[in-house]
Amino acid sequence: MKYMKYNVNEKGYYGEFGGAWIPEMMYANIDELRHRYLEIIESPEFKKEFDQLLKDYVGRPSPLYFAGRLSEHYGTKVYLKREDLNHTGSHKLNNTVGQILLAEKLGKTRIIAETGAGQHGVATATVCALKGIKCVVYMGDLDVQRQAPNVKKMKMLGAKVIPVHSGNKTLKDATNEAMRDWINNPEDTHYIIGSVVGPHPFPDMVARFQSVISKEMKSQLLEKTGSEFPTRILACVGGGSNAAGAFYHYLDDEQVELIGVEAAGKGVETKETAATLLVGSPGVLHASRTMLMQNRDGQITEPYSISAGLDYPGIGPLHAHLFKTGRAKYMATTDEEVLKAALLLTQKEGIIPALESAHALAALEKIKMKPDDVNVINLSGSGNKDMETYLNYFGY
Amino acid sequence: MKKNRINRLFETKKENIFSVYFTAGFPNLDDTVKIIQELEKNGVDLIEIGIPFSDPTADGPTIQHSSEIALKNGMSLHLLFEQLKNIRESVKIPLILMGYFNPVMQFGLEQFCKKCSETGIDGIILPDLPLEEFEAHYKKNFAKNNLHNILLITPQTPEARIRQIDKASNGFIYMVSSAATTGAGKKVEDFQQDYFERIQQMNLKNPRLIGFGISDHDTFANACKYAGGAIIGSAFVKALQSGNELQNSIRDFTKKITGNTKTTAKS
Numbered sequence: 001m002k003y004m005k006y007n008v009n010e011k012g013y014y015g016e017f018g019g020a021w022i023p024e025m026m027y028a029n030i031d032e033l034r035h036r037y038l039e040i041i042e043s044p045e046f047k048k049e050f051d052q053l054l055k056d057y058v059g060r061p062s063p064l065y066f067a068g069r070l071s072e073h074y075g076t077k078v079y080l081k082r083e084d085l086n087h088t089g090s091h092k093l094n095n096t097v098g099q100i101l102l103a104e105k106l107g108k109t110r111i112i113a114e115t116g117a118g119q120h121g122v123a124t125a126t127v128c129a130l131k132g133i134k135c136v137v138y139m140g141d142l143d144v145q146r147q148a149p150n151v152k153k154m155k156m157l158g159a160k161v162i163p164v165h166s167g168n169k170t171l172k173d174a175t176n177e178a179m180r181d182w183i184n185n186p187e188d189t190h191y192i193i194g195s196v197v198g199p200h201p202f203p204d205m206v207a208r209f210q211s212v213i214s215k216e217m218k219s220q221l222l223e224k225t226g227s228e229f230p231t232r233i234l235a236c237v238g239g240g241s242n243a244a245g246a247f248y249h250y251l252d253d254e255q256v257e258l259i260g261v262e263a264a265g266k267g268v269e270t271k272e273t274a275a276t277l278l279v280g281s282p283g284v285l286h287a288s289r290t291m292l293m294q295n296r297d298g299q300i301t302e303p304y305s306i307s308a309g310l311d312y313p314g315i316g317p318l319h320a321h322l323f324k325t326g327r328a329k330y331m332a333t334t335d336e337e338v339l340k341a342a343l344l345l346t347q348k349e350g351i352i353p354a355l356e357s358a359h360a361l362a363a364l365e366k367i368k369m370k371p372d373d374v375n376v377i378n379l380s381g382s383g384n385k386d387m388e389t390y391l392n393y394f395g396y
Numbered sequence: 397m398k399k400n401r402i403n404r405l406f407e408t409k410k411e412n413i414f415s416v417y418f419t420a421g422f423p424n425l426d427d428t429v430k431i432i433q434e435l436e437k438n439g440v441d442l443i444e445i446g447i448p449f450s451d452p453t454a455d456g457p458t459i460q461h462s463s464e465i466a467l468k469n470g471m472s473l474h475l476l477f478e479q480l481k482n483i484r485e486s487v488k489i490p491l492i493l494m495g496y497f498n499p500v501m502q503f504g505l506e507q508f509c510k511k512c513s514e515t516g517i518d519g520i521i522l523p524d525l526p527l528e529e530f531e532a533h534y535k536k537n538f539a540k541n542n543l544h545n546i547l548l549i550t551p552q553t554p555e556a557r558i559r560q561i562d563k564a565s566n567g568f569i570y571m572v573s574s575a576a577t578t579g580a581g582k583k584v585e586d587f588q589q590d591y592f593e594r595i596q597q598m599n600l601k602n603p604r605l606i607g608f609g610i611s612d613h614d615t616f617a618n619a620c621k622y623a624g625g626a627i628i629g630s631a632f633v634k635a636l637q638s639g640n641e642l643q644n645s646i647r648d649f650t651k652k653i654t655g656n657t658k659t660t661a662k663s
């Protein structure tokens with residue numbers, strides 16, 4: 001089998017990370033998923049439906065764009081994988097399309113989701129509208145305020161948005177609340193997790209749905225550069241789903257450098273950061289053994305980032321494993337560096353990136369690149385949802 | 397090895413076992429020992445001491461709130477063991493620590509089990525430590541320290557898994573009353589009697605206690621019809637919030653729960 005070295009094993013582990021640390025109340029649902037997900041998503045019928053929707057509904061393949069003026073600026077070759085051009089404006093829809101088809105096959109009639117930036121919430125509300133399925137989205141109250149346009153979109157799409165008031169009122173707390181909902185509704189509900197986090201089989205399932213990103217990248221690079229293999233791939237990492245998708249088909253191609261970029265917030269040396277791998281330690285959160293931001297008593301500490309989508313104190317177990325084994329490198333960029341990088345892309349290429357995606361762009365400032373290097377940035381989302389932050393900061 | 401107090405309890409008392417959960421460090425940091433002593437004095441048979449966690453995903457609003465306050469008050473596992481150091485000088489009933497896995501993992505599981513044993517803890521409930529992980533990695537440490545790992549079942553647990561859990565248990569089985577997070581305020585009609593009856597008829601080797609949503613005399617008495625007894629958490633945590641003297645609120649609460657039941661005399 002391919003990707004054995006970095007793939008999940010039959011117990012749901014990537015090396016020492018992963019598993020399904022679920023309370024017994026979630027056992028029946030997780031057990032059903034674990035036993036059925038591969039059989040369902042690998043079936044020819046499912047694949048056909050999924051591919052068709054990716055093409056006609058999501059608008060795939062997403063372009064691989066050679067960013068000429070940005071390349072010139074950095075003295076190297078920069079390509080952008082344009083996930084921002086997907087319907088709903090981010091990579092999140094790849095996963096929700098896959099999971100809604102799965103939920104249908106499982107006979108579920110109610111969908112729940114957590115969301116940070118609101119992108120996953122919108123992507124979930126969208127596929128629920130598409131299929132006429134009831135949708136409830138949990139969102140931290142702070143995020144409800146800083147991502148107001150997405151809240152309105154979800155409502156217009158027919159979803160019920162429930163603000164979460166516990167903890168830091170962000171993504172972690174929304175995830176807690178979604179898990180509680182699932183415990184309270186074990187029969188009719190499927191939980192569409194928004195990233196490669198949570199109990200097995202979610203990390204593997206979401207990575208498979210997002211892997212279309214690197215699958216397309218291979219053929220697009222071959223066509224544009226004569227080789228499937230770039231020098232390096234950069235992607236921002238919150239939970240890690242867009243990065244998992246961008247890395248997936250390159251995991252065994254060790255000549256390709258994989259770089260995940262976390263949110264440094266105000267700096268990894270400060271308390272106001274979300275750079276989980278760089279400042280965290282192993283622990284168990286949201287039913288997964290992974291790297292976490294926590295104090296010495298094992299209480300989860302509150303992350304901080306300017307971008308709501310990266311504001312998470314954990315990370316998908318695949319990334320914890322890639323970090324530990326050294327297969328991928330992880331770095332972090334600060335709020336300030338990110339805002340600058342977003343403005344640079346906007347004015348060099350006429351593309352306004354999501355704050356999350358701009359973390360990967362900002363990493364270009366910190367990497368030594370040769371003129372002939374082929375650098376692929378996974379541009380995970382569009383900046384539409386972040387206009388208020390940008391306008392406030394730049395004072396337009 | 398001395399007999400575990402949980403087993404002794406179930407040998408001598410077959411019905412109406414009155415079990416209470418509270419969150420350590422709530423309402424005040426130093427209430428822990430006093431609450432335990434008062435509960436025992438008022439006829440409670442078994443106590444679950446909650447280790448607060450920042451992300452209690454299996455808990456409803458009441459225990460979320462008590463955990464948040466307890467953490468703000470400064471509660472930690474280190475401090476809890478410090479508070480409980482001499483608890484066996486005054487308290488005889490079985491004591492169980494209940495919490496989430498991560499704080500225990502950071503404390504160090506081996507060290508945790510050792511500390512429990514030294515302190516006179518009889519059992520552990522870690523809802524997010526699944527049976528498979530427990531059996532593969534932690535069972536030996538529990539056994540070495542004469543600690544029972546208490547496992548949960550729910551209305552959705554398949555029969556084969558219930559049998560497996562029964563086999564792996566050696567104190568009692570925690571029967572989650574319904575598909576729900578913890579929380580008070582349920583009525584007798586809200587519970588699935590057929591689930592209670594189904595489990596009762598399975599002839600499991602372990603006794604059961606029913607918990608989650610048991611909040612008053614009626615729900616307690618009803619649960620006791622189907623199991624060795626019942627566990628009350630959120631309703632007790634709420635009672636502690638009343639602002640009255642601990643002594644009074646605990647006395648009033650226990651009276652309210654057992655008031656009209658014919659509790660067998662404590663042996």
Ligand SMILES: Cc1ncc(COP(=O)(O)O)c(C=O)c1O
Pocket residue numbers: 090091116117118119120194195196236237238239240241242243308309310354356357380381382
């Ligand atoms: C545009 C965009 N990129 C990235 C992320 C982070 O998620 P992940 O790390 O799972 O890709 C989000 C999350 O909301 C997002 O909206």
